[in-house]
Amino acid sequence: MGAWFTRGAEELVLATIRSVQRRYHIDPDRIFLTGMSNGGIGAWVIGMHQAPLFAGIAPMASGLDEVLMPFLANLRTTPVYMIHGAKDQVMPVELSRTIARELDAIGYAYVYREHQREHPMAGGHYFPREELPDLVAWFNAQRRNPVPTTVTVVREASHFQPFGWMRIDATDAIAAFSEDLVSKRDELTRKKRYARLDASVVAPNRIEVETGLVQRYTLFLNGQLVDFSKPVTIVTNKQVSFEGMVAPTVETLLRQARLRQDARQLFPAQLSIQVLKQVP
Structure with missing residues (x-):
C-alpha cells in the first residue's frame, strides 16, 4: 500500500x-x-x-x-x-x-x-x-478517553459516520473527497468548505452545541454524559433545541454496539436535532 x-x-x-x-x-x-x-x-x-x-x-x-x-x-x-x-x-x-x-x-x-x-x-x-x-x-x-465531555468534529461529505458521541447527518453544500484527494479535488475542497460541530457537556444534563454548515445532527448518549432520570437540555447555536426526557433502549444499545464494536463506547440513547436556520 x-x-x-x-x-x-x-x-x-x-x-x-x-x-x-x-x-x-x-x-x-x-x-x-x-x-x-x-x-x-x-x-x-x-x-x-x-x-x-x-x-x-x-x-x-x-x-x-x-x-x-x-x-x-x-x-x-x-x-x-x-x-x-x-x-x-x-x-x-x-x-x-x-x-x-x-x-x-x-x-x-x-x-x-x-x-x-x-x-x-x-x-x-x-x-x-x-x-x-x-x-x-x-x-x-497515553490512554484514550472514550467519552470526553467536549468533542469537535469537522467533516466533508464522504465521512458522515459517528464521531464519538456525535454524528453530522445533513449539511449545506460542502466538499466531498474523492478516492485520491491529492490529484482530484472539487471547488468546495479547494475552498475548504466543511461542516463543523462542537459539543460540550457544560452542566449536568445540559449540552451546548455550535454548528457550521450543519442542518441536522445526532447525539449518542449514555450515563457518563447525562442522567437519564432527569430532563436533558440541548442548546444549539445558543437556542434551546431540545428539552425533555431521553429514554435509553436496549435496541439502540445493541445497534450502536454492533456498529462500533467498541465496548468502551456504548450508547443506549440517541437524539436527532434539526438545526434552525441562523438569521444573519
Missing part, C-alpha cells in the same frame, strides 16, 4: 484493527496509529477522520496538504507526537513545522521532536533509533 491517504487505505486500517481485536484481547483505549513518510500522511489523515478510535497518533517525517488543515480540529482529545528531521530531503521539515503552528493556533497540546541526524543511505528522511525510547515512553503514558 503506497497511497495511505486514500479511502481504500482508511478502510484497510480499520479492517485490520477489527481483525486483530477479534483474534486477541486488545485494550480499546490503547490503540495507536503511527507511520513514516507516506505512512505518516496516512496517520494524519486516518487519525483525523477516525480520532475517537485512537489513544494517540504519531506521524513521522510527513505533512498535510493545506486543504486538510481544518481537520486537525478533530484531534481535540487525541494526543499527537510528531518526529521530523531538520535535514529531510524528501518531506521538507517545514511541513511538520506548519502543522505545529496550526496546532498552536487552535490551542491543542502536542509533542514535536525535530532531529538533526542523517542516515548514510536515507539522508535526513528516516526515523533515528535514538528517538525510540522517548516515543515508547509517550505511548506508555
Whole structure:
C-alpha cells in the first residue's frame, strides 16, 4: 500500500484493527496509529477522520496538504507526537513545522521532536533509533478517553459516520473527497468548505452545541454524559433545541454496539436535532 491517504487505505486500517481485536484481547483505549513518510500522511489523515478510535497518533517525517488543515480540529482529545528531521530531503521539515503552528493556533497540546541526524543511505528522511525510547515512553503514558465531555468534529461529505458521541447527518453544500484527494479535488475542497460541530457537556444534563454548515445532527448518549432520570437540555447555536426526557433502549444499545464494536463506547440513547436556520 503506497497511497495511505486514500479511502481504500482508511478502510484497510480499520479492517485490520477489527481483525486483530477479534483474534486477541486488545485494550480499546490503547490503540495507536503511527507511520513514516507516506505512512505518516496516512496517520494524519486516518487519525483525523477516525480520532475517537485512537489513544494517540504519531506521524513521522510527513505533512498535510493545506486543504486538510481544518481537520486537525478533530484531534481535540487525541494526543499527537510528531518526529521530523531538520535535514529531510524528501518531506521538507517545514511541513511538520506548519502543522505545529496550526496546532498552536487552535490551542491543542502536542509533542514535536525535530532531529538533526542523517542516515548514510536515507539522508535526513528516516526515523533515528535514538528517538525510540522517548516515543515508547509517550505511548506508555497515553490512554484514550472514550467519552470526553467536549468533542469537535469537522467533516466533508464522504465521512458522515459517528464521531464519538456525535454524528453530522445533513449539511449545506460542502466538499466531498474523492478516492485520491491529492490529484482530484472539487471547488468546495479547494475552498475548504466543511461542516463543523462542537459539543460540550457544560452542566449536568445540559449540552451546548455550535454548528457550521450543519442542518441536522445526532447525539449518542449514555450515563457518563447525562442522567437519564432527569430532563436533558440541548442548546444549539445558543437556542434551546431540545428539552425533555431521553429514554435509553436496549435496541439502540445493541445497534450502536454492533456498529462500533467498541465496548468502551456504548450508547443506549440517541437524539436527532434539526438545526434552525441562523438569521444573519
